[in-house]
Amino acid sequence: MSKAFEYHQTSTEMVDFLRNLEDTRRAVAQEQTAVPEDPPPSDTFQSASSQNPLFTLYSPFQLFTPVDQLVETAEYIREKRIAMGKLVQTGHRDMKQTYAGKKHSSLCDIRKLNRIGLGDMSCRKVHVGSYLLCRIVSRPSRIVGVTFVIQDPAGLAETLAFYNAPIGMTPTGPDLDILFPLGSILAVREPYYKLSSAGAASIRVDSPTGLIWVDEGNALVRGVSWKKAPFWPEEIWREKPKKTAEQLKTTGNQLLSAGRLLAAEHTYSQGLALDPNHLALRLNRAAVRIRLKQFRSALVDTDHVLTYHSTSIPEPLLEKALFRSATAQYALGQYSLANATYGSLLSQFPQSQEARNGIAAIATRLVEMKSGYYDWIELYKSSQTNPAVDVAEYAGPVKVGLSPGRGRGLFLTEDVKAGQLLILSKPFAAVYKTDLGPDQSLFSCNLHTNTIDIATQSYLTQPVLAHIKDDPSAYKAFSCLYAGPEFPLPPVFSALEVVQPRTQPSMQPVDIDISHVEAAISFNSFSPRRISPALEWNPDYGSLSPLSDTSPTGLYILPSVINHECLGNCSLTFWGNAMCIRPRAGLKKGQELTISYASRIDLDKRTAILKKHRIRCTCRLCQEDLRDSAMMQERRLGLVARMENLTKNEPNVKSLKLARGMMQELIETYSKDSNPFLRIDLWIPFHILADQLSYFARSLMYSPSMNQPSGGRHPANSPDYYANESIHFEKMALESCGVVLSPTPPVIRSTPLAREDPCVDSALHIAALYNFMNMRLEARWWVDGAVLMHSVNVGGGRKLFKLRFKSKIEACDVGSYLD
Structure with missing residues (x-):
C-alpha cells in the first residue's frame, strides 16, 4: 500500500483526485448553508471566472458539449475499459482510486422537488429542492463508479457518474449494458453538478437512492416531450422490437446458466413488468435472488406465487415455490417459518429429500440459537473451506447499556465463567479476497479516519448497500452502528433485536445517506481471519500477523458495541465469518465487556491504530508502557x-x-x-x-x-x-x-x-x-x-x-x- 501511495502522491491523477474531494466538500457545504438565488447564466459564469480560472475554459454558449461528441467519448472509454478488463485477466494491474468522506445524499421525497433542466444548473453546486429528469443515451462504462451520457428533455446532454450502485463487481461490458440500458429514464434527486480540475463537467450521484428509475407511465414523465437528436450513432441507438415475457424468460435462463446473475435477475424483472403473474418468471427470479443472497426479495416472489396462485399452480412449480421459500426463510434465520414451510413441502411431496435435510438442519439451528451449544469440530472443519458457515446466531447474558465516558457498551446480565460463549455473530456483510476478482488494485483515501483503506474495506460498501436494498428493514439494525463524531450517537438497542430477525419486516424502500454508511463501515469493520491449524510459531509473523491489502473485512452489529481495551477481558475468534466472544476469566453481573481493537502489541503501532477510532487509551497496558x-x-x-x-x-x-x-x-x-x-x-x-x-x-x-x-x-x-x-x-x-x-x-x-x-x-x-x-x-x-x-x-x-x-x-x- 505504501508504494501505491507514493505513486499517487506524484501523479496528476492524485492531484485531480484530491481536488475533486475539495469540489465535493464545497458543494456539500453549499447545501448546508443558505444559498442565494442564482443570477442569470451569463452573470453566473462571469462571476465564477473571476474566482476560479477553470471557468474561463467555457463561455456560456460552450458549456454543454454536443451529445454526439459525448457519446463518442463514452464509447471510446467503454472500449478502453473492456480492453483493460482483458489485460487484468493476464495479471495486469488496473489501479483505481476512490475515497470515503462527506458526500451529498438527497433524503427529500421526490414529490416535494421541482424539475430542473441541465440548462438551469450551475457547476460546483448541489441543486437542493430540485430533480433532474433525463434518459441514458450511451452505453455505460465503469472504473469505480458507472458513467454514461444522459440527455434532458430539452436535448442538452452531460456525463453522469453513478457511484455506489449495488451491482457488485460487475465490470464494463454486456452485463453492465443490461443493467443500464439505453433509453432508460432517470430522475436524479438534488443533483450535484461538478467540474473537475481538468475542466470536465459531470453530474455526480453518490447515494444509490439518489437515482430513481422511472417507468414510462410514471407521473414524472406524464406530459413531458423529448427532443430526439438526429445524430445518435445508428449502431448505438436503434429501436429494437420489444420482447415478450416468455422471450425474456428464455433470455434470463440463458444468462442464469452462464452465471451472469445480476443480468439474469434484471431480465426476469423486465419480464415480470410485462406479466406480473408469470409463475415461471417469478420462481426463476426467486432462484437467482437466492444465489445473489437477496433472500428477502426472493421471499416476495415465492410468497406471491403461494398466496395468489396456491390453487392453480402446477405441482412441479409448487414444489419449487415451497423449497425456495423455505430456503430463503432459513437463510434469513427465520427457522420456525422455514420449518413450517419444509413441513408443508414434505407433506405434499413425501419424496423430497431437501425437505428432510432442511428440517434436520433447522432442529440444530434452534438448539444453537437458544442454548449456544455448537458442534465446534464440524464448525471448525467447515470454516477451513467456506467462510460462510451454516450456524445460527447466539446472544447470551448480555445487554447494551451506557458506559461512562465511552458512549454505549455491552454489559453482563448475570455472572459468567471463563471461556463461556457470550456471542456468536454473523456479519451484516463481508468481503473476502475471492470476492474482489482478479485485480484488487484500489487506492482508497478515508477522510473519516484519515487512513488509507484496504481494498476489502472499500468494497464492503457494496454488500452493505445490497443488503439494505434487499431488506430495507435491515437499515434500522445498521443505523445502530456508531458513525463517528459527525453523526448523532445511536440509541441503546436490544441484543435480541439484532440476533432474532423480524418475520414480517417492512419492504418500504429507505433513503440512504452514503456518508453515514461509509462512516459506520470505517469505524466498525473487523477483519474476520478464521482460526486455522496452529503451526509452529514463526518469528517472522510474531503473535499476530498484520493486516494485508487482501485481508477480509466484515461488519458485525452487536459486537461493534463492545468498547476497547488493549488487554480486553474478552477474547475474539472467527470461525469462518462467524465471530465468537468469550470472557478470559470469570466475570460478574453488570461488568462491561471489552476487546482489543489493535492487533499490534508495541505502543506506537497500537496508538496509531486506535487514532483511527478517536481513542486515547489509558488502560493498564498503556499506562505501563508509558512508564518507559x-x-x-x-x-x-x-x-x-x-x-x-x-x-x-x-x-x-x-x-x-x-x-x-x-x-x-x-x-x-x-x-x-x-x-x-x-x-x-x-x-x-x-x-x-x-x-x-x-x-x-x-x-x-x-x-x-x-x-x-x-x-x-x-x-x-x-x-x-x-x-x-x-x-x-x-x-x-x-x-x-x-x-x-x-x-x-x-x-x-x-x-x-x-x-x-x-x-x-x-x-x-x-x-x-x-x-x-x-x-x-x-x-x-x-x-x-x-x-x-x-x-x-x-x-x-x-x-x-x-x-x-x-x-x-x-x-x-x-x-x-x-x-
Whole structure:
C-alpha cells in the first residue's frame, strides 16, 4: 500500500483526485448553508471566472458539449475499459482510486422537488429542492463508479457518474449494458453538478437512492416531450422490437446458466413488468435472488406465487415455490417459518429429500440459537473451506447499556465463567479476497479516519448497500452502528433485536445517506481471519500477523458495541465469518465487556491504530508502557528484532551467548517498578532463548561430545540442565503475557491477556521438555494447562485442541497425554 501511495502522491491523477474531494466538500457545504438565488447564466459564469480560472475554459454558449461528441467519448472509454478488463485477466494491474468522506445524499421525497433542466444548473453546486429528469443515451462504462451520457428533455446532454450502485463487481461490458440500458429514464434527486480540475463537467450521484428509475407511465414523465437528436450513432441507438415475457424468460435462463446473475435477475424483472403473474418468471427470479443472497426479495416472489396462485399452480412449480421459500426463510434465520414451510413441502411431496435435510438442519439451528451449544469440530472443519458457515446466531447474558465516558457498551446480565460463549455473530456483510476478482488494485483515501483503506474495506460498501436494498428493514439494525463524531450517537438497542430477525419486516424502500454508511463501515469493520491449524510459531509473523491489502473485512452489529481495551477481558475468534466472544476469566453481573481493537502489541503501532477510532487509551497496558521513555521502547523493539534474526540459523555457542546478553538488555529496558505480567513484548525473546536452550539439551542427549557453551555455570554433558533452563524462560514468556502459574495442578491459574496461541505453544514446549526428562506427571500437567488456555480463548475442548495443534503435538511427542 505504501508504494501505491507514493505513486499517487506524484501523479496528476492524485492531484485531480484530491481536488475533486475539495469540489465535493464545497458543494456539500453549499447545501448546508443558505444559498442565494442564482443570477442569470451569463452573470453566473462571469462571476465564477473571476474566482476560479477553470471557468474561463467555457463561455456560456460552450458549456454543454454536443451529445454526439459525448457519446463518442463514452464509447471510446467503454472500449478502453473492456480492453483493460482483458489485460487484468493476464495479471495486469488496473489501479483505481476512490475515497470515503462527506458526500451529498438527497433524503427529500421526490414529490416535494421541482424539475430542473441541465440548462438551469450551475457547476460546483448541489441543486437542493430540485430533480433532474433525463434518459441514458450511451452505453455505460465503469472504473469505480458507472458513467454514461444522459440527455434532458430539452436535448442538452452531460456525463453522469453513478457511484455506489449495488451491482457488485460487475465490470464494463454486456452485463453492465443490461443493467443500464439505453433509453432508460432517470430522475436524479438534488443533483450535484461538478467540474473537475481538468475542466470536465459531470453530474455526480453518490447515494444509490439518489437515482430513481422511472417507468414510462410514471407521473414524472406524464406530459413531458423529448427532443430526439438526429445524430445518435445508428449502431448505438436503434429501436429494437420489444420482447415478450416468455422471450425474456428464455433470455434470463440463458444468462442464469452462464452465471451472469445480476443480468439474469434484471431480465426476469423486465419480464415480470410485462406479466406480473408469470409463475415461471417469478420462481426463476426467486432462484437467482437466492444465489445473489437477496433472500428477502426472493421471499416476495415465492410468497406471491403461494398466496395468489396456491390453487392453480402446477405441482412441479409448487414444489419449487415451497423449497425456495423455505430456503430463503432459513437463510434469513427465520427457522420456525422455514420449518413450517419444509413441513408443508414434505407433506405434499413425501419424496423430497431437501425437505428432510432442511428440517434436520433447522432442529440444530434452534438448539444453537437458544442454548449456544455448537458442534465446534464440524464448525471448525467447515470454516477451513467456506467462510460462510451454516450456524445460527447466539446472544447470551448480555445487554447494551451506557458506559461512562465511552458512549454505549455491552454489559453482563448475570455472572459468567471463563471461556463461556457470550456471542456468536454473523456479519451484516463481508468481503473476502475471492470476492474482489482478479485485480484488487484500489487506492482508497478515508477522510473519516484519515487512513488509507484496504481494498476489502472499500468494497464492503457494496454488500452493505445490497443488503439494505434487499431488506430495507435491515437499515434500522445498521443505523445502530456508531458513525463517528459527525453523526448523532445511536440509541441503546436490544441484543435480541439484532440476533432474532423480524418475520414480517417492512419492504418500504429507505433513503440512504452514503456518508453515514461509509462512516459506520470505517469505524466498525473487523477483519474476520478464521482460526486455522496452529503451526509452529514463526518469528517472522510474531503473535499476530498484520493486516494485508487482501485481508477480509466484515461488519458485525452487536459486537461493534463492545468498547476497547488493549488487554480486553474478552477474547475474539472467527470461525469462518462467524465471530465468537468469550470472557478470559470469570466475570460478574453488570461488568462491561471489552476487546482489543489493535492487533499490534508495541505502543506506537497500537496508538496509531486506535487514532483511527478517536481513542486515547489509558488502560493498564498503556499506562505501563508509558512508564518507559520513547528511547527505551525503541531500543526494546530493536533488540527484539535482533533476537528474531538469531532464528535464521541453527543455534550455536555464539548465538546462545548473544541471546543471553540481549535478554538481559531487554529486561533492563523496563523500569524496575513495572509489572512483570504486562511485558508482552518479551514473549518473543523469552521463547527464542528457550528454543536455543532446548536445542542444546536435545543435542547433548544424542551427541554428548558436541561443543558446549563456555562458562563454569554450565555442567558438562548435562541435557537436563539446559532443559530446566529452557523451561524457566518459557515460563517467563507465559508470565510476560499475564499468565499466572502454579507449581501444582492446575499449573495455569489465569489465561493469557495477549498472544493466546503462542502461549499455548509455550505450554506444549514445557510439556515436551518435562517429557524429555521423563517427568511424566509434570508433562501431563502442562498439556492440561495448554488445553485449558485454548478452551478458554477458543473453545471446543480437547477434541478441537488435538485437531488444531496436531502438528505441534506430534513434534513435541506429547500425544499420549491427551488420550
